[in-house]
Amino acid sequence: MGGNFRWKLLSLIVLLGLSVYALYPTVRYYTMSEGDRAAMPAEELEALRNDALNLGLDLQGGMHLVLELDRTGMQAGEVRDAMERAIQILRNRVDRFGVAEPTIQPQGEDRIVVELPGLLDRQRALNLIGQTALLEFKLVKEGADASRALERVDRAIAEARRAQSAAEPDSDGVEFIHPLIDLMPFYPDMPLGAAFIPAPDLAEAESLLASVDVDSILPIDAQLQWGATPENYQGYTGRLLYVLDRKAQMTGAGVSNAIRRIGLDPARPNVAGVSFTLNAEGARRFRRVTGSNVGRLLAIVLDNKVVSAPRIADRIPQGRGQITGNFSDQEAKDLAIVLQAGALPAPISIIQEMTVGPSLGADSIRMGMQAVAIGASLVVLFMLVYYHASGLIAVFALVLNMIFLMAALAGMRATLTLPGIAGMALTIGMAVDANVLIFERIREEMRAGKKVRSAIDAGYHRAFSAIFDSNVTTLISAGVLWWIASGPIQGFATTLFIGILANLYTAVMFSRMIYDVVASRTDMETLSI
Amino acid sequence: MFKILPETHIDFMGRRRWFFGLSILVTLIGVASFIAHGGFRQGIDFAGGRLIEFSFSQPVGIDQLRAAASQAGYAQAEIQPAKGRNVALFRIAEIRSAEQRGGEVSISEKITNALRQSIPGLQVELLREESVGAKVGAEIRSQAFWAILVSMGLLLLYIAFRFEFRFGLGAVIATIHDVIMTLTLFSLLDREITMPIIAALLTLAGYSINDTIVVYDRIREQMVRLRREPYEQVLNQSINQTLSRTLLTGLSSIFASAALLLFGGEVIRDFALAMTFGIIVGTYSSIFVASALVLELRKAAEARAVAA
Numbered sequence: 001m002g003g004n005f006r007w008k009l010l011s012l013i014v015l016l017g018l019s020v021y022a023l024y025p026t027v028r029y030y031t032m033s034e035g036d037r038a039a040m041p042a043e044e045l046e047a048l049r050n051d052a053l054n055l056g057l058d059l060q061g062g063m064h065l066v067l068e069l070d071r072t073g074m075q076a077g078e079v080r081d082a083m084e085r086a087i088q089i090l091r092n093r094v095d096r097f098g099v100a101e102p103t104i105q106p107q108g109e110d111r112i113v114v115e116l117p118g119l120l121d122r123q124r125a126l127n128l129i130g131q132t133a134l135l136e137f138k139l140v141k142e143g144a145d146a147s148r149a150l151e152r153v154d155r156a157i158a159e160a161r162r163a164q165s166a167a168e169p170d171s172d173g174v175e176f177i178h179p180l181i182d183l184m185p186f187y188p189d190m191p192l193g194a195a196f197i198p199a200p201d202l203a204e205a206e207s208l209l210a211s212v213d214v215d216s217i218l219p220i221d222a223q224l225q226w227g228a229t230p231e232n233y234q235g236y237t238g239r240l241l242y243v244l245d246r247k248a249q250m251t252g253a254g255v256s257n258a259i260r261r262i263g264l265d266p267a268r269p270n271v272a273g274v275s276f277t278l279n280a281e282g283a284r285r286f287r288r289v290t291g292s293n294v295g296r297l298l299a300i301v302l303d304n305k306v307v308s309a310p311r312i313a314d315r316i317p318q319g320r321g322q323i324t325g326n327f328s329d330q331e332a333k334d335l336a337i338v339l340q341a342g343a344l345p346a347p348i349s350i351i352q353e354m355t356v357g358p359s360l361g362a363d364s365i366r367m368g369m370q371a372v373a374i375g376a377s378l379v380v381l382f383m384l385v386y387y388h389a390s391g392l393i394a395v396f397a398l399v400l401n402m403i404f405l406m407a408a409l410a411g412m413r414a415t416l417t418l419p420g421i422a423g424m425a426l427t428i429g430m431a432v433d434a435n436v437l438i439f440e441r442i443r444e445e446m447r448a449g450k451k452v453r454s455a456i457d458a459g460y461h462r463a464f465s466a467i468f469d470s471n472v473t474t475l476i477s478a479g480v481l482w483w484i485a486s487g488p489i490q491g492f493a494t495t496l497f498i499g500i501l502a503n504l505y506t507a508v509m510f511s512r513m514i515y516d517v518v519a520s521r522t523d524m525e526t527l528s529i
Numbered sequence: 530m531f532k533i534l535p536e537t538h539i540d541f542m543g544r545r546r547w548f549f550g551l552s553i554l555v556t557l558i559g560v561a562s563f564i565a566h567g568g569f570r571q572g573i574d575f576a577g578g579r580l581i582e583f584s585f586s587q588p589v590g591i592d593q594l595r596a597a598a599s600q601a602g603y604a605q606a607e608i609q610p611a612k613g614r615n616v617a618l619f620r621i622a623e624i625r626s627a628e629q630r631g632g633e634v635s636i637s638e639k640i641t642n643a644l645r646q647s648i649p650g651l652q653v654e655l656l657r658e659e660s661v662g663a664k665v666g667a668e669i670r671s672q673a674f675w676a677i678l679v680s681m682g683l684l685l686l687y688i689a690f691r692f693e694f695r696f697g698l699g700a701v702i703a704t705i706h707d708v709i710m711t712l713t714l715f716s717l718l719d720r721e722i723t724m725p726i727i728a729a730l731l732t733l734a735g736y737s738i739n740d741t742i743v744v745y746d747r748i749r750e751q752m753v754r755l756r757r758e759p760y761e762q763v764l765n766q767s768i769n770q771t772l773s774r775t776l777l778t779g780l781s782s783i784f785a786s787a788a789l790l791l792f793g794g795e796v797i798r799d800f801a802l803a804m805t806f807g808i809i810v811g812t813y814s815s816i817f818v819a820s821a822l823v824l825e826l827r828k829a830a831e832a833r834a835v836a837a
Contacts, residue, residue, distance in 0.1 A: 058796075066665065122655060123638045349629035351662035359584070360656040360796075367794030375788030379781050386777070419725060422789055422797050426804065429785025430736065433778040437743065440774040466746035469691055470739035473684055477735030480680040481728055484672050489728045496732065 008513050015505075019407035025051035026410045049101075053410040056417035058488050059365050061358030062117040063125055067348045069110045074346070079110055082345040087112060092341035093128050112348070122355050124330065132303050132347045133338035135252025137289065138244040140193050140297035140309050141222060146243040147188055149222045150195060154180040156217045157208050180208050191233050193297045193309055194240035199230065202239055221246050228305040229326040242306050244299055249289040251343070254282020258339040260332040265324040272332035273324040276339060283319025291315035302335075354487070368421035375425045383432055387439050389528035393514045394435035397506040401431050404502035405495065417491030427499030430474070434507035437463040439529055452527045456515050460508070467508060474500050537769045542761040545821035552706055552818060559713030566716055572723030573659060575673070577666035578622045580659045581637045585615040585644075586652035593647055594619075601639035611795075616656065624662055673727040680731055681705070684738055692745055695826045700741045703819035707737045710810040711803055725800040733807030736782065740775060740815035747771050748820065760827060764820045772816065779812035 029052035037045060057064050069086055071079050083106055090112065094102045103115040119125055141149065157179050181187050183201040190196075197205050214224055227240035256279040264273035278286055290298070290312050299309040300323050307325045327335065356364075380398070383391035405427065409416060442459030450458060475497060482493035519527075541548075563569070573580050591610055594617055598606040607620040619640065641653045661669070681701055689697035708730050715722060747767040755763050786808055789801035 122658065123635055126635060349662075350660070351629065352665045353658065353660040355655070355658045357654060357656045359654065360582075364794055364796055367792060368797070371789045371791075371793035374792055375785035378784035378788065382781055382784065418797055419728065419800065422793065422800060422804075425785045425789050425793075426732065426782070429782035430739075430778070432781050433739075436774055436777045436781070440771075440777070444770070462750070465749075466743045469688075469746060470742040472687060473738040473742060474732075474735035476683045476687060477680050477731045477738075480676055480683065481731050484676040484679075485724065485728065489724055492725075492728055492732075 005513065005516055008509060012510065012513065015404065018411070019403050022407040022411035023403070026053040026406070028052075050413075051410070053406065054413065054415040055361075055365070056415045056420070056488055056491055057115060057117055057354065057361075058356050058418045059361050059368075059416065060118055061356050061361035062115065063119045063122060064352075064354040064487065065114040065116075065129065065350055066107065066352035067112045067114060067129070068351045069112070069345075070347045070349065071110050072346075083110065083112070085345045086348065089342050089344055090114065090129060093337055096337045096341065097125070097128055111351075118358065119355075120358070124334065126350070127331075128334050128338065130348065130350060131338055132344045133252070133341070134303055134343040135255065135339060136248040136301040137250050137286075138225075138246075138248050138299045138301055139293060140299050141243040141245065142190065142193055142297065145222070146190060146195075149218050149224075149243045150181065150187075150241075152219075153209070153212070153214055153217055153224070154178050156212050160212050180205065183208075185236070186233075192231065192240060193311075194227065194242040194306075196231070196233055196236070196238055196240055198236045198238040205241070225299070225301060225304060225306050228302065228307045240306070242299060242309065244301070244306075248301075249298070250282065250285045252339055253342070254278045254285060255339050255342075256282070258336040260329070260336045261322070262329075264322045268324075271324070272327050272329045273322055274327075274332055274336045274339065275320065275322040276336075278319035278321070280319075286319055286321065287315060287317050364418045365421075368418055372421060372425045372428070376428050379428055379432060383435075387435075387529055390435075390439055390442075393511050394432055394439070394507070396514065397435060397511045398428060398431055400510055401427070401499065401502045401506040404506065405499050408498045408502070409495065412494075414494050415491055416495075417488035419488045419492035420495040423492045423495030423499065427496060427503070431499065431503040431507060434463075434467045434471070434503060435511060437467055438507075438511070442527070442529060446527070446529075453519055455527070456519060460512055464508070467504070471500050471504055537772055538765075539769060539772075540765055541768050541817060542765050542821060542824055545817075545824065548817040548821065552710075552814075555713060556706075556709055559709060559716060562713065562716040566719060569712070569716060569722045570719060571670075572721040572726075573620070573661050573666070574724045575666050575670045575722065576622070577624060577661050577663035578620065579624055579636065579661075580657070581619040581621075581640070582656040582658070583617055583619075583637075583641070584654045584656050585617070586650075587648075588615055589617065589644065589648065589651070593644065596647065597640045597643035600643040601636050603636060624660060629662065669724060673724060676727060676731060677708075677734075680734060684734070688738070688742070688745075692749060695823055695830070696745050696748075699819050699822035699826060700738050700745065702822055703741055703814040704734045704737045704811075706814050706818055707733060707807055707810045711807045714806050715799075715803070720799055720802070723799070725797070726803050729800050729803035729807065733804060733811055736808060737811030737814060740778065740811055741819040743774060743778075744768055744771050744815055744820055745823075748823075761824060764824055768816060768820055775812060775815055779808060782808045 025048050029048050032040075040048075067090075069079070069082060071082070074082060087104055087106060091102075091104050094104065094114070094116070099116045099119055101117055103113070105113050107113045114129060116125060140146075158177060161179060183197050183205050184195045185198065186196055209224070218224065223244050223246045225242050225244050227242065230237055231240055255276050258274050258276040260272055261275045262272050263269045264275060265271060294312050294314060297309045297311050299306045301307070307323055310324075323335070376398075380395050383394045383398075385391070387394065402424070405424065408414075409420075438459050441463040442455050445455035445458045445462075446452070478493045478497040478500065482490055482497060485493060589610075591608065594608050594610065595604075598604060598608060598619060603619075603621050605622075607622075609618045609620070611617065621636065637655055637658055641655070644653055645651055681704070684704070685697045685701045687697075688700050711730060711733065712722075715726070720726075744767055747770055748764060751763045751767050755766070758766075783805060786801055786804040789797060790805050793801055
């Protein structure tokens with residue numbers, strides 16, 4: 001036990017100290033009762049949680065989304081701006097949604113990763129995040145203007161169908177005169193300011209409209225837009241098809257505040273709606289638009305669907321308005337949130353999702369930890385039966401390895417995932433390999449007639465190159481996996497990587513120290529191995 | 530001293546043709562199974578699609594599940610009720626573009642509503658939902674491909690650097706052998722290949738090479754000591770001397786991964802299956818295949834040298 005040993009001991013003490021320091025918040029946070037947590041000041045609890053080992057979404061439940069921004073028609077620079085704005089707006093929306101610790105990060109050029117831990121209401125989150133929330137105010141075309149537009153589309157669809165059936169020789173020769181208008185039972189009456197199509201014919205109408213290029217057929221200043229929710233009219237349920245001015249009179253960019261209100265519509269006193277306030281610029285616009293169009297219908301269009309189309313009774317001077325429709329309470333609340341947070345600069349699509357319910361997450365932790373415990377017990381038992389006292393040294397090394405592994409994960413702010421737990425189990429199984437190599441070598445040297453001390457020396461010395469080379473190869477695999485994979489699998493690679501590094505220290509250096517202490521005290525004749 | 534094996538003197542090299550034959554036979558079975566199944570079953574993370582898992586407060590019949598899926602507009606959904614538990618898994622191959630937009634009522638919501646309507650009082654809990662768009666699926670596929678290629682390349686380089694090139698080649702071929710065996714098992718069982726399975730394959734590649742290296746390390750040591758012995762003798766001795774270690778390490782690793790397989794829960798079952806099986810074949814190939822390959826490579830090189 002020379003100076004060398006003192007350095008080794010010092011390194012062990014330092015590493016253990018660092019580990020305890022890194023693990024303390026984790027142990028404290030996860031052993032606190034609900035009452036203790038409630039009693040702690042919010043900021044202190046937050047700080048503690050930040051320092052504690054993070055559980056992945058697959059363990060605590062939650063939602064992981066990858067969003068892609070629709071960059072059609074954007075230059076590279078515009079994409080960057082749009083991404084920044086989109087992230088800002090999503091952050092605003094999610095903050096108001098009330099999730100603890102959301103993460104919203106760009107990924108690559110046009111993707112955004114959103115993580116919402118512990119979330120329960122998936123549908124609501126999708127609505128809040130996925131909506132573009134582009135709010136527009138457009139005048140509704142009524143009477144002759146509207147009829148002319150609808151008939152033009154109708155004619156174009158009929159022609160397209162005729163051309164198609166002429167091309168197919170074995171068609172039954174049915175004449176298509178008014179394919180679209182035939183689906184509108186009240187036409188030319190336009191109840192509620194738009195054409196009414198009963199629910200059973202909706203799919204047919206949609207496919208007819210999709211079969212031609214409606215925008216190029218309509219007059220340049222007109223467009224067709226569906227109503228957002230089903231309407232009831234004279235015993236029918238169906239949807240409204242509006243003819244609107246193509247140009248928006250104003251957009252939701254002028255909204256400064258929006259809140260949910262009950263009973264905005266006197267006809268439906270219990271139904272929720274949203275009342276909004278406009279900023280100065282928006283209010284000026286609104287005043288002008290309402291003033292010069294008294295008597296007309298003004299459609300409130302959200303993401304290309306008409307939410308409602310109230311008639312302008314009078315000039316609205318004070319820049320306040322309301323949106324009513326078939327909203328549930330929750331929907332009205334969320335609509336207010338997205339209006340206030342603002343519209344996304346471009347539509348986004350959800351290209352990847354992983355949602356884990358909290359009960360599955362809890363199951364995964366329980367079963368994963370159980371598997372680790374059972375696996376570890378078997379390995380420990382095996383080492384003790386096979387190597388006796390030396391096996392005990394290997395077990396100590398294993399325990400130390402686990403402490404280092406958890407400490408490193410906590411200290412690096414890494415996330416523990418279910419595959420990460422699997423990585424822990426495998427680390428336990430593979431970590432004893434280094435000690436097996438050493439012990440087998442010591443046995444061999446003793447068989448060859450060496451004394452205990454020199455057998456130990458030779459065992460460590462000769463086994464080292466095999467231990468080193470074989471661990472490096474596993475590190476290479478884990479490193480490549482870490483580099484290429486993402487999410488839970490990356491958690492697996494992290495755990496495996498750190499586990500192997502820690503193992504090189506504990507199985508080689510630490511176990512040697514114990515031998516040094518034990519074998520130096522007595523002039524050993526026999527070794528329990 | 531408790532020992533798993535007495536000192537052994539098995540002639541591994543003399544019987545190497547048998548082991549090669551066995552490995553080739555299993556590989557052929559794997560190829561046949563691959564063709565018979567029309568390729569591997571790809572998980573949604575590779576192929577794209579949607580996976581929804583529910584748990585229910587009472588048993589729900591397959592007919593009711595199917596009816597609910599049709600009502601939601603997905604009559605062709607693949608439905609797997611779990612045995613013995615009130616859990617069902619829906620798999621949908623196609624993701625319609627409207628579903629990638631927020632603000633639409635999602636499929637899982639539609640299925641839930643349909644089930645609640647048809648079975649009054651039923652409680653439905655969403656356990657998990659995963660969806661992967663076709664484009665992302667293609668990206669994950671290429672990630673998996675590169676991960677395997679890059680790690681095999683790096684392992685080959687490292688061993689060639691630390692040993693001889695011949696050893697690097699032998700170890701990498703033995704590892705590819707283990708990966709093929711594991712893939713064969715998955716093809717025979719018709720299990721899905723997913724990103725976690727790729728992670729398991731990479732880990733077992735690292736493990737198998739690790740196992741092989743211990744034998745190679747002994748060969749490296751013995752070649753210096755036993756210069757005059759025939760090459761086959763050196764290889765045989767080295768494998769025999771490291772045999773108990775190889776088996777011990779394999780056993781302790783199997784304890785850990787079998788515990789995952791049996792007690793780790795359904796989410797990581799396939800991952801644990803790949804690991805457990807991989808450790809078994811990895812141990813087999815380190816003993817029976819890897820060193821024999823080095824011998825063959827050396828013989829081939831000698832034959833070429835003689836011919837020249």
